[in-house]
Amino acid sequence: xxxxxxxxxxxxxxAFENSYPSLQTSITTDVLVIGGGITGALIxxxxxxxxxxxxxxxxxxxxxxxxxxTTAMLQYEIDVPLFQLIEQRGEATAVSxxxxxxxxxxxxxxIVEETGSKCHFELKKSIYFTADKGDEKMxxxxxxxxKKFGFSVEWLDxxxxxxxxxxxxxxxxxxxxxxxxxxxxxxxxxxxxxxxxATIFDRTEIKKIRPRPxxxxxxxxxxxxxxxxxxxxxxxxxxxxxxxxxxxxxxxxYALASEAFEALPFPFKNHIFWDTSSPYFYxxxxxxxxxxxxxxxxxxxxxxxxxxxxxxxxxFLTRQFNRYFPDIxxxxxxxxxxxxxxxxxxxxxxxxxxxxxxxxxxxxxxxxGITYSVxxxxxxxxxxxxxxxxxxxxxxxxx
Numbered sequence: 001x002x003x004x005x006x007x008x009x010x011x012x013x014x015a016f017e018n019s020y021p022s023l024q025t026s027i028t029t030d031v032l033v034i035g036g037g038i039t040g041a042l043i044x045x046x047x048x049x050x051x052x053x054x055x056x057x058x059x060x061x062x063x064x065x066x067x068x069x070t071t072a073m074l075q076y077e078i079d080v081p082l083f084q085l086i087e088q089r090g091e092a093t094a095v096s097x098x099x100x101x102x103x104x105x106x107x108x109x110x111i112v113e114e115t116g117s118k119c120h121f122e123l124k125k126s127i128y129f130t131a132d133k134g135d136e137k138m139x140x141x142x143x144x145x146x147k148k149f150g151f152s153v154e155w156l157d158x159x160x161x162x163x164x165x166x167x168x169x170x171x172x173x174x175x176x177x178x179x180x181x182x183x184x185x186x187x188x189x190x191x192x193x194x195x196x197x198a199t200i201f202d203r204t205e206i207k208k209i210r211p212r213p214x215x216x217x218x219x220x221x222x223x224x225x226x227x228x229x230x231x232x233x234x235x236x237x238x239x240x241x242x243x244x245x246x247x248x249x250x251x252x253x254y255a256l257a258s259e260a261f262e263a264l265p266f267p268f269k270n271h272i273f274w275d276t277s278s279p280y281f282y283x284x285x286x287x288x289x290x291x292x293x294x295x296x297x298x299x300x301x302x303x304x305x306x307x308x309x310x311x312x313x314x315x316f317l318t319r320q321f322n323r324y325f326p327d328i329x330x331x332x333x334x335x336x337x338x339x340x341x342x343x344x345x346x347x348x349x350x351x352x353x354x355x356x357x358x359x360x361x362x363x364x365x366x367x368x369g370i371t372y373s374v375x376x377x378x379x380x381x382x383x384x385x386x387x388x389x390x391x392x393x394x395x396x397x398x399x
Contacts, residue, residue: 018187020062020194022203023220028227029055029199031384032218034206035234036062038070038182039362039373041189043234044198045111046377054198055226056190057218059205063186066236069338071255071294072182072370073272073284075126076102076151077174079366080346081138083145088345093394095149097347100391102151102176104371109178111374112185115192119185120287123178129161129171130276131324136170139276143172152176165267166324168275177272179284182370209242211357230358230384234373237339239363245397247349248341248365250300251279254313256321257334258291265291265328273324281320291330293317297340306337313337341365345399348372351383351392360384361397 031047033040036058047054058065076098078085085094105123112121130139146153152175161168194200208219209231218226233239237250267273268285275281281295296313300306314335321330342365343349349363350372360383364372375391382389 018191020200020202023201023224026225029053030229032226032228032231033234037065037067038186038370040234041186042373042377043232043362043380044193045189048193048196048198050381056198057201057204057206062190062202063183067182067186070182071292072180073282074105074178076176078346078368081142083141100375101368101371104374105176105178108374115189117185117188119181121180124272125270126174126177127171127271127273129168131168135276139170216358232360234362237341243353248343251297251340252300252306252337253340254296254337255292255294256314256317256332259331259333261289264289293321300339310335310337348395349397350376350379350395353397
């Protein structure tokens, strides 16, 4: 699957910082991580810290799939509102999911600090707003649910929002949010993993996986093999090809970066924004004084139809930005599309689809993919050791 179209802003901004060889001979390792995006990098980083022997393989250049597409707007808010998630999955799972997503933002900040990545990680406040009267009741119910379970939130009215520079009716302001450069972070983290002993191959496709007693055997189109005790799939939306049951609905999503401003517009200095539309729109600033607008999701049909909508989506996202931020002159610069997916409950899939086989998945679907991947770092060793972990129970494949 082609996960993106055009050259995403992050890729143009950073170019290729790291280059790795392709697999040239059959090898054996303890753990094979498939996928060289941000999820694969985080899981490899955790495994290396645990002293495991790790090989990572990606069929593209590393970092050039979904991690080059994501707008990297970090929130603890899940695509399904808390009060609705409680109805779907129960209070314990819903509340812990929200709280652990919040924790993951600060865990990621620690990783950035530990690794010294120059990815411009910045904490921001998150504004969840509506411009539609019909969504006010829903937003108020969500506000009370978050207050009840101890989240630091504030209710904002029309005048307070206008003071922040956004035209809307009401909003929930959350203290915990962040932005960063996901491509730069992933490149930096993989580089550090390689220095600490991980072996990384790009342009290395895994075509077939065969379970064997005591070993998993991954084979490339060139008939080379990687024998491993465990295989961890960090392949995101491409995992629909390897997981037997349907677990995600694929969407095409679009993002638009503005030309650089002399200074970042006031609303984006300390805040990120997303609305109650379905699908929702979202807006954030960047370290080089641009603004990114995202959304306009469509059901995924194929990459040709997705990419044919780029010009239309450029105009559409520009109109949406102007609707909410009429005082800012938004000049479109980069437009790109990517593949996105939603689960029924907005939650990830982490662990083994089949308990008896040493294949593990870390699939952070939805708008919280990065925070879910950070959360999975805590659970992956338990998955490998057949130990219990709350994430393996809450986000398992049997739900």
